[in-house]
Amino acid sequence: MAILVDNETRLVVQGITGREGKFHTGRMLESGTNVVAGVTPGKGGQEYEGIPIFNTMEEAVKETGANASVIFVPAALCADAIFEALDFDISTVCCITEGVPVHDMMKVTNHMRIKDATLIGPNCPGVLSPGKANVSIMPDSIFTPGNVGVVSRSGTLTYQIVNELTQRGLGQTTAVGIGGDPIIGTDFIEILKQFEEDPETECAVMLGEIGGNAEQNAAEYVQSEMTKPVVAYIAGFTAPEGKTMGHAGAIVSGGESTAEAKSEALRRAGIRAATNPSEVAELVAEALNESS
Amino acid sequence: MAILVDNETRLVVQGITGREGKFHTGRMLESGTNVVAGVTPGKGGQEYEGIPIFNTMEEAVKETGANASVIFVPAALCADAIFEALDFDISTVCCITEGVPVHDMMKVTNHMRIKDATLIGPNCPGVLSPGKANVSIMPDSIFTPGNVGVVSRSGTLTYQIVNELTQRGLGQTTAVGIGGDPIIGTDFIEILKQFEEDPETECAVMLGEIGGNAEQNAAEYVQSEMTKPVVAYIAGFTAPEGKTMGHAGAIVSGGESTAEAKSEALRRAGIRAATNPSEVAELVAEALNESS
Amino acid sequence: MDLYEYQGKELLRQFGIETLEGTVAESPEEAKKAAEQFGGTVAVKAQVLTGGRGKAGGIKVVQEPADAEEAARQILGMDIKGHEVRQVLVEAGAAIASEMYLSITVDRAEKKPLILFSTEGGVDIEEVAENKPEALVKIYVDPLLGLLPYEVRELTFGAGLEGDVAKGVGKTLQNLYTAFTESDASLVEINPLVATEDGRVLALDAKVTVDNSSLFRHQNIAELHDVEAADPEEQRALEAGLQYVKLDGDVGILGNGAGLVMSTLDVVANAGGEPANFCDVGGGADAEKISEALDIVTSNKQVKSVLFNIFGGITRGDEVARGLLSALERSEITLPIVVRLDGTNAEEGRQILSENTPENVYTEETMLEAAERAVELAHNGRG
């Protein structure tokens, strides 16, 4: 088992003929992902790495039965690409692109309330279920199948921690990069909920950062609803107020959005909150030992 | 039992201080309806017939626990009034006003997909459950409690038929006037579904007219999903093509939208379709006899 | 409210849609002058608020200004499905490469704008839908999101368009959607939408219907209402706030409520009669309104008898009876009038009527009886 993407995933790459689209399609194929289609308006009828390219999502879904998509189109076109994916009943949409306008994302996320689908991102590394499907730009090589679910607002920090988990022999069910923007399709809570429901996941790792209060909301959820242990780490203790730290959403703008406040809230909710990234794997091992 | 409105109904009148609002509030009170509040912006703090008036729906709901609303505000302001009612969790909204712009209604009805509420109308007589609640402009005196559910696109035609039912001793659970506009909040199907689920309703009467194909859609639903007998009558056999017959939505614009096509479709679906209004009560009596 | 072709095109141009140059002419001389101004081939097109003018000979394509004058002479004054042609649109010619169809309507079941497009233009779209459904592209738009770029691509790719034509159709669609929403239209139709040989995309015809309920926020469009073209009875009813539709028969019909009046027409037809009109006087028992309605219905010289069908709901039967009597006192109608009163206080109402009625007024208890009586009286009247 895994969440969001697995052996049943039939992936369409939106923006498959761009530089990023091509590069990562190659890598997703190498990871054994079932990439069934690409979409680039005007390039319908062509192929890339043997994958048929379509002009529209409608055709792609109709011809290939695609059920998941990953988006590499330019930021200005992402909202349109997401709406298109949602309209043809793609159930998991990962938008990798960075720099999508916030107002576009407010429209998209509010529209999603009438859709039975999950949007991951934008500005995210995507979703990877080791040995099953790689719908992401994450390096497959550092992953290994196992029973730890990882959900994170950042990319390389996730690699860092997954790598340490793997080196310690702690494999993963699925790693989900939910993205570093202020408005994202899916917050921590929704993913933690799926990990809670996934029979194979035995421990969840949550990697947060400064900005907003998604971690606090997740803490409340964990405390009241989750039975599985959660290990967390929040980045950005040294971030000054009012400065955007790389991610558009990583900005301290009030007491609640600091790393201290978040770590504090997590601990109050009974979550093991690491003080530095290298503690995470250790705390996971500890949690798994205790619960087994 | 009844549908949509009953003894639990706590009604707020939106536009209570207008001419129509005042008049019908009086009548609804006379029918024993639990009118708990009125809303007219700028008249908050006043009273009408002992009912407190509020400036906003938020206050009205907070102060009185209202759960249903009836709207008498001018057509240009109806969409806003409906949005306001929906936003404060009113579960049944009846918009009586005629002449609401079609584009406004498209926005309203599409927004309703994220709301767990029922909008009846606009351009409708409302909903009346005899002996329980009158959230309508219908004359309470012609109704009597019983086991026939009535759903209709028009007003006086409904009175005509309810009167005949009552005279024949066939009481009603609830009568719902869904309205005569092209875009309405609730179509026949949703109401028929509620009658099917309502334990007290034993037979449903559907009063349609020319324009659109809501009756055909309802026929399909009745055939595949309903166990209770349905009696129908469609008005407008003599209506010429392209002419609006009083109701904005009553216009023949293609073969499907004629009274013949609709009656034909109803009969194919096993529905007793009357050829004139006075047959309806007879067919209801027949249907109830057979099913008992 | 329907717009004339030339008005519809003016509206579309305001939203950036290209059309051919054209001038409205009310006389053959004006048509000639317009043709001279454009030079070369021109089309002379009847301006009427009905379809089928092509088949009726209401469109002529000519080469010379003198021929345009002659064409206008033939078309002006023509009767097309009961509509008198009082204006023609003289339009410059174009080298047409292909004809397409594009429209946006309000879909009642989906409660959304519906875009229809076909590469088969200039023909009846219902025929295309029936005979060649694969040539028809249908797109439902979410009114809260508006038309999205991918939906435009759905249409252009779905129809197999390419190059300039794809771009031109895409741009036209975006502009048409804006025109549709900004004007509160219930229909905008371009048939044919043409691609010219030099790659432009133009609206060769335009049919625009604006939602009557929205005219309060479109004063400029409301002002386009052509009082002269309207049927005089319908125009008078409109001004009196009555719902009125003229029909061909001889039984005048009035009642309260659209559904009840529609079914009254049906019952009259069932009884072997032919309704002369649909007239909904609405709620209340306002004597003035009833008398105005009676005047309008009986101003139709074909009418031989009148059926007044009232179901007393909120308005009680006795009040209605008094309103009716007061209306009858004011009017000088001698035609037989059958009154059917039912509902709240119906008996009291009938009592009032039976005591005070003029000779030409008959009362009945049921719709069927009333219809039969009215039909019989109309037949007698034909005598």
Added chain:
Amino acid sequence: MDLYEYQGKELLRQFGIETLEGTVAESPEEAKKAAEQFGGTVAVKAQVLTGGRGKAGGIKVVQEPADAEEAARQILGMDIKGHEVRQVLVEAGAAIASEMYLSITVDRAEKKPLILFSTEGGVDIEEVAENKPEALVKIYVDPLLGLLPYEVRELTFGAGLEGDVAKGVGKTLQNLYTAFTESDASLVEINPLVATEDGRVLALDAKVTVDNSSLFRHQNIAELHDVEAADPEEQRALEAGLQYVKLDGDVGILGNGAGLVMSTLDVVANAGGEPANFCDVGGGADAEKISEALDIVTSNKQVKSVLFNIFGGITRGDEVARGLLSALERSEITLPIVVRLDGTNAEEGRQILSENTPENVYTEETMLEAAERAVELAHNGRG
């Protein structure tokens, strides 16, 4: 991107929001001229992209033009939280009856625009929220519907406004919402929004932040970016496509990925060091970008050591090592640089570095070790 008060007001005026008359002055003489032009009381206000200018003495209200000149002389050149004042806004006076607060922000959890209003204006809204929550009206707007009339009433009635002030605030709110969406703002704040004694409602201050990701569709706003006011290092990083934030410490920090760099800062702080900056070089191992980033980080004279933290994911460790070496060859940095390489092909990368590194480059295997080493080297450098 933050706008200056005068730019924000210019934007709000374009959307119909009233402000006082004002002129930007870059010298005391210009300020005097402006004050003469307006006559009477004027305010001289420092234009800086930070809050708290009032407390810092950056706003002076004066009666005479000569006093305006003197006020401008004092304010121009002032340092407010590290921002040099290079312009003042000289603004006409008004008879103020009451001060209010109005803002629209993007609410991250609800994913909707959030309107905040309070009749307590001119003060910190977070304090109002804490101390007097009943004075605060909060409204979430559905971005697909836009601001609805009833929501405006929620605000005006909710705050107990009446008469002209209620109307003026309602109109201001509608205009502000349009400004917010049309400009792709992430914040529009008017504090105080004032009612004048003659019943007008005016924006006395304006704080506008536009979403950087949307600047591609707001060329006019993007052009307002004040290159001169920006920190030179941050400006250079911006132009090089690097994510860079200047801090106060002496350990320069670079890495790939925002989350990883943020946590590197934290680990350095844990090890007793003080980060000098945040610098995310992004993915890839582009030697040119790395060398530019190193130059920017070390151009800060406070920096005593550099920590370069790379997790090889897509980019393999050996490639990163080669890119880094090539970057180091180009630069003339003599400061100690600690390189930590982990992830894909990390060992190969470390091998390459150990064979070819200049003397001032140290390699470490883990973040913790690398941070400790960098901190130690910085301490030594302080000598």
